[in-house]
Amino acid sequence: MTTVETGSIVHADAARDARALDPVAALEEVAPIGRDDLRGGWSRHLLDDADLKMREWFFQTALRLGLGVESDRNANQWAVWSPEGATGPAVGTGSHLDSVPGGGPLDGPLGVVSSLAAVSRLIAEGHRPTRPIRVANFAEEEGARFGVPCLGSQLLCGELTAERVGALTDNSGTTAREVLSEAGFDPDAIGADPKCLADLAMYVELHVEQGRQLEPLGAPVGLATGILAHGRWRLTINGRGDHAGATELDSRHDPMLVAAATIQAARARALLADPSTKARATVGKLQVVPGGSNAIASEVRLWLDARAEHDADVRALVDGILTDARKAARGEGCEIELSEESFSTRVTFDSGLTDRLHEAIAPRAGIVPRIPTGAGHDAGILAAYIPTAMLFVRNPDGVSHSPHEGASDDDIRAGVDALTDALRALTAETS
Ligand code: GLV
Ligand code: MN
Ligand code: MN
Numbered sequence: 001m002t003t004v005e006t007g008s009i010v011h012a013d014a015a016r017d018a019r020a021l022d023p024v025a026a027l028e029e030v031a032p033i034g035r036d037d038l039r040g041g042w043s044r045h046l047l048d049d050a051d052l053k054m055r056e057w058f059f060q061t062a063l064r065l066g067l068g069v070e071s072d073r074n075a076n077q078w079a080v081w082s083p084e085g086a087t088g089p090a091v092g093t094g095s096h097l098d099s100v101p102g103g104g105p106l107d108g109p110l111g112v113v114s115s116l117a118a119v120s121r122l123i124a125e126g127h128r129p130t131r132p133i134r135v136a137n138f139a140e141e142e143g144a145r146f147g148v149p150c151l152g153s154q155l156l157c158g159e160l161t162a163e164r165v166g167a168l169t170d171n172s173g174t175t176a177r178e179v180l181s182e183a184g185f186d187p188d189a190i191g192a193d194p195k196c197l198a199d200l201a202m203y204v205e206l207h208v209e210q211g212r213q214l215e216p217l218g219a220p221v222g223l224a225t226g227i228l229a230h231g232r233w234r235l236t237i238n239g240r241g242d243h244a245g246a247t248e249l250d251s252r253h254d255p256m257l258v259a260a261a262t263i264q265a266a267r268a269r270a271l272l273a274d275p276s277t278k279a280r281a282t283v284g285k286l287q288v289v290p291g292g293s294n295a296i297a298s299e300v301r302l303w304l305d306a307r308a309e310h311d312a313d314v315r316a317l318v319d320g321i322l323t324d325a326r327k328a329a330r331g332e333g334c335e336i337e338l339s340e341e342s343f344s345t346r347v348t349f350d351s352g353l354t355d356r357l358h359e360a361i362a363p364r365a366g367i368v369p370r371i372p373t374g375a376g377h378d379a380g381i382l383a384a385y386i387p388t389a390m391l392f393v394r395n396p397d398g399v400s401h402s403p404h405e406g407a408s409d410d411d412i413r414a415g416v417d418a419l420t421d422a423l424r425a426l427t428a429e430t431s
């Protein structure tokens with residue numbers, strides 16, 4: 001496995017591949033990496049075997065295309081195209097190569113592969129950019145290993161500290177500090193990286209659509225307007241472990257009942273909210289201790305994901321769910337400990353940059369609708385610091401965070417066409 005000194009760029013040798021990268025072939029190349037036979041789909045989590053292989057693929061592919069590659073101190077990788085004449089802060093593009101547990105093939109490899117493909121097309125057509133282009137592979141966007149999403153971009157922007165991130169643990173109790181050290185990063189050096197941020201003039205992320213808004217509009221690509229406010233909360237529900245057969249019903253303190261009430265409350269409270277707030281709440285992860293079929297659980301850990309139009313709508317939604325959870329806990333003689341793992345405020349993407357993208361893309365793409373999304377992205381983190389926009393590629397069934405996520409080969413290529421047109425315009429003489 002190639003190791004990259006953080007902060008130092010590795011340059012391609014002269015023998016680069018002059019052909020543009022085909023995004024469909026590139027996705028096929030990475031498809032064997034991180035297949036999850038147990039859950040289906042793909043599992044690639046921060047610096048595990050699969051993630052390391054994806055990083056190696058990124059590194060080698062960037063070199064093959066003639067790009068420089070570096071890893072920043074927050075475990076984000078950057079492929080850099082900075083030919084003669086390209087000066088000043090770069091146009092950033094890219095996405096992430098990690099996945100949710102048992103996720104689909106496109107969230108986020110589509111964005112990384114499409115960015116590399118678009119840059120390789122610009123090189124092949126002889127484009128002379130006025131600014132460098134930096135392609136990002138952001139670390140742990142999904143937060144699947146350490147619970148906090150957009151870990152790499154949040155660290156880069158100074159939204160998370162080395163102290164907090166170093167202490168995060170994965171499901172096996174290993175700390176992020178240990179995992180980063182093991183992979184050759186300095187866990188004390190992670191955190192705000194103003195230089196890396198100053199290298200970016202703007203950021204454009206391409207992503208598979210999550211939801212089904214483009215299909216009925218007959219549009220292969222769309223532009224994002226904004227991201228719902230969202231967050232994650234961990235509830236540790238403590239009860240009393242006991243025998244499933246020998247314990248009378250009236251003397252139980254069963255945290256599973258409290259978990260069940262909380263899950264029901266998540267749906268009920270989201271339904272009760274004003275529909276204009278687009279409230280949604282989900283429990284997708286539980287850990288039951290000890291987890292025996294003939295034992296009353298002693299503890300249940302439950303993760304609540306809540307999203308809505310505005311920050312205050314999310315807060316109100318979560319308050320309501322917690323009120324119901326605490327009531328259920330009192331009734332069962334259990335205790336709840338609460339920890340907010342993350343909160344991402346509502347994002348509105350830069351309308352000026354989005355207009356520029358529309359102008360660049362529409363002549364070839366045709367109708368390019370502007371759509372909101374309920375999914376979080378590194379672009380959403382960067383949006384508070386630099387002009388940021390997003391492009392979505394049609395997802396015919398709308399399914400994501402599932403092995404059934406998809407996009408047609410034609411639409412994947414239309415996405416690369418659009419991103420190429422966008423990057424060309426943003427790095428043209430007049431930009
Ligand atoms: C990331 O995809 C998220 O929205 O959780
Ligand atoms: Mn995702
Ligand atoms: Mn993603």
